[in-house]
Amino acid sequence: MEVDVRNERGPLWDWDALVLAAGGELDGTPEKDVFGFSLDSREISPGDVFVALKDKRDGHDFVSKAFAAGAAGAIVETQYQRKAGDGPLIRVADTLVALENIGRAARSRLAPEARVVAVTGSSGKTTTKDMLRAAFGRLGVTHAGDKSFNNHWGVPLTLARMPADTRFGVFEIGMSHGGEITPLTKLVRPHVAIVLNVLPAHLGNFVSEEEIADAKGEIFAGLEPDGVAILNQDNLHFERLRTRAQSSASRILTFGDAEGEPDAALIDCGRRARDGMEGQRILAEFPSSDTVTYQIALAGRHIAENSLAALLAVDALGGDVASAAKGLAELPALHGRGERTLLSLSRGNILLIDESYNANPASMAAAITTAGQARSDEHGRLVLVLGDMLELGDKAEELHRGLKEIIDAAKADLVFACGSNMAALYYDLPADMQGQWAATSDGLREPLLETLQAGDIVMVKGSNGSAMVPLVGALKQHHATVADDV
Known part of the structure; x- marks a missing residue:
């Protein structure tokens, strides 16, 4: 052969x-x-x-x-x-059933000492999956899925691709309706199950956020005996998730702000930046170690908090946290998830922050806040390019309007928006902040390109159905790339 x-x-x-x-x-x-x-x-x-x-x-x-x-x-x-x-x-x-069967067999053929981690949440799953891959990759042969392979075909596909000699398996599990996580977590059979957060994402498919919390909590149903649940202590639905985890987990570990005294405590996350290409220096405490200082190349406090969850999983499985943390410094931002690119204009540069892969109110707020923190002496106006956040049900207009306070706090200069939901936000903004509204993202292309000037910071974000990715492509095509995110 x-x-x-x-x-x-x-x-x-x-x-x-x-x-x-x-x-x-x-x-x-x-x-x-x-x-x-x-x-x-x-x-x-x-x-x-x-x-x-x-x-x-x-x-x-x-x-x-x-x-x-x-x-x-x-x-x-x-x-x-x-x-x-x-x-x-x-x-x-049935080909899907066959793929599931192969995935199940791949999971079963792992050595007894191999360990598997699964992560879910309303926001940050893919980035955290990649942080887990980078952290465990410092400790042994690690397998994780590509892209956002977290659904009914993505999870079994990731399992099927897992080599038999894998020491650490990392899986991202997503859902848009209740009952979708249970069969996937039972395929994965994790030793550690992480719920990053519960936020108003896919709210149109649920009666309440409490129902979303219950759906995320399904991940604990697949835990192996002596399995560990890791929860965000600062999330509004922490107690509900902890109650759900108690029926399956032998241990429940928490991460969050140091003030709440979680098991993994974020003491400080200090910005480090060069020409707007931002990262963080993080100071944190973990159960098995004293204070650990490490760096990540990704910006935003929400990223720092999720890095705690990744390293707490390492700690829970007996790994060396300080060694694993070194892997995070090498992890670049992904396309559509915070990637930063300097684009060239005749008289200077534009900093493009690409957050175009999907959005919900919490991730949108985090992206706007992080973009606002990117201001420096080299950069002037903050230009936000926002597409509709979808699947929010009856609260869609209210949740879009609710971003105004975040935009004000970030001191944005101009907002370009597209979609019927974003219209509610756009026309609530002062006239001097209104760049352009359009029914679709394509209608923003020319006005945006004509408006940008040297020194601008441009952040692009919206749900996948809002088609914000082509706008990022148009910006890169129109302006020469100076440097990619580091």
Whole structure:
């Protein structure tokens, strides 16, 4: 069989074991080793097995394209008709169930000493997942998901991709409705389960924030015996979550501001910046150690607090916190989640803060506050580009208007906004702060490009459905990049 040099530790799966795990039948003769899985025929790497899921599009329509791109095989439903050029097929009754089965088998084949951490919350899950990956990566072989793979297909896909020699597994689990986390956490079977926060996200799908807290608390249902729950002591729904955790966790650990005396206490987070490319120096205490000082390249107090949760997980599993913390200094901001880029103008630079990946009232407020803190001698106006926050139900207009106080506190100079919900906020602002409102993000492109000037700080944020990502792309395309986030 061919050897894929991208995985020096050898194949991810043996074909016989994979067919058994999927609960299917092999049709064809494998000629390539299995090094991964993909759900998108456009993202196939050599050695990937393509899983033909039925979602917004039927993956069976792209099986042949996957093989043409170098797939080692494909998992398809029994009735799929083989086409010319198709390689080995694993035929199953249901491809999603097969992916779940493979994920379950991947979790079961880990060594007894391996440890798994799962994280959920209304905001900050992906960044915290990456902090967990960076922290545990200093201590042993660590596996974590790509991007925001936190839903009904993303979690089993991340499990399926997990090598058998993984020492630490890190999983992000999300939801938009009640009952969605329970089956995922039971697949993951974490030794540590973290709830970062409960905030008014997806409020349109719930009667109250209390219901959101109950949905987030489902993560504890999958805890292994002697499992640990980690909670944000400063969150409004802490007591509700603690009560939920008590039925499953052998220990409950807390993180938060030092004043409340949590297990992991944030004593101070001091800004460190160079040309607006901001990070933090953090002073904190953990149960197994004295005061620990560490640096992260990401800005914002909310990021500092979430770093406590990541390092508290290390502490809970007996790892060295000081050593793990060194990994956080090397973690860059992700596209759409606080990435900072200097853009060139003829007479100076613009600092672009890209927060374009999704939004809820709490994450929007945190992003605005952090952008306001980026002011320095090198930067002048603060320009906010805001898209609708979606799935907020009857409280949408009220929650959008509620951002005005945060905007005032950040001392924003101009606000560009799009979407019907943001109109409620935009027209409550003083006339001299109104840059432009448009029904869609596309309507902001030209006015924004025409308005920006050297020295501006520009922060872009909105829910995915508001399509703010193209605005970030337009800014980068229009202005040459000076330097990326460090």
